Amino acid sequence: MQETAWQVSLVLMLMITFGVVFVAINSGKREEEYGPLVKRAYSFRTKLFWAVAFVFFPAMIYNLMSLPYSPKAAASSGPTQVINVTGHMWYWEMDRDQVEPNQPVDIRVTSADVNHGFGIYDPDLRLIAQAQAMPGYTNVIHITFPKEGTYRVLCMEYCGVAHHNMMTEIKVGKS
Numbered sequence: 001m002q003e004t005a006w007q008v009s010l011v012l013m014l015m016i017t018f019g020v021v022f023v024a025i026n027s028g029k030r031e032e033e034y035g036p037l038v039k040r041a042y043s044f045r046t047k048l049f050w051a052v053a054f055v056f057f058p059a060m061i062y063n064l065m066s067l068p069y070s071p072k073a074a075a076s077s078g079p080t081q082v083i084n085v086t087g088h089m090w091y092w093e094m095d096r097d098q099v100e101p102n103q104p105v106d107i108r109v110t111s112a113d114v115n116h117g118f119g120i121y122d123p124d125l126r127l128i129a130q131a132q133a134m135p136g137y138t139n140v141i142h143i144t145f146p147k148e149g150t151y152r153v154l155c156m157e158y159c160g161v162a163h164h165n166m167m168t169e170i171k172v173g174k175s
């Protein structure tokens with residue numbers, strides 16, 4: 001009985017050994033077969049990277065160019081007009097909403113409660129300036145409005161359920 005168990009065990013162990021050796025040899029072969037395939041895939045990935053870079057880099061530059069990094073220095077003269085702005089949930093409080101065109105304006109932006117975003121859009125609804133409205137701190141926007149018209153102010157920082165209602169206007173024109 002013991003003799004039989006030993007022989008069966010030996011046969012099973014040999015089968016497992018052959019199995020392991022078979023797999024080891026085969027997987028080595030497979031690696032060789034996959035080598036060129038992997039190389040091709042990697043070179044495709046490299047090409048794809050450069051194709052994407054060449055397409056998206058100019059597109060990114062083009063898109064970022066229209067952002068108002070610094071309001072264009074328009075010809076301005078005369079005294080600086082000051083608008084004091086306080087953001088509240090959910091409205092803008094401004095001590096004036098009308099300014100002269102082609103005269104410098106300082107917009108002093110703060111908040112009474114949470115962070116808001118004070119974004120000014122020109123009559124064509126292009127963002128021309130923005131500042132963070134922060135409680136306990138005043139950010140100042142130096143700007144000169146070149147065109148007469150109604151400029152819209154929208155909140156650019158999500159500040160609660162009625163965030164979308166935080167709109168107001170600045171009228172640029174002779175008083």
Ligand SMILES: [Cu+2]
Binds near residue numbers: 116160164
């Ligand atoms: Cu908001």
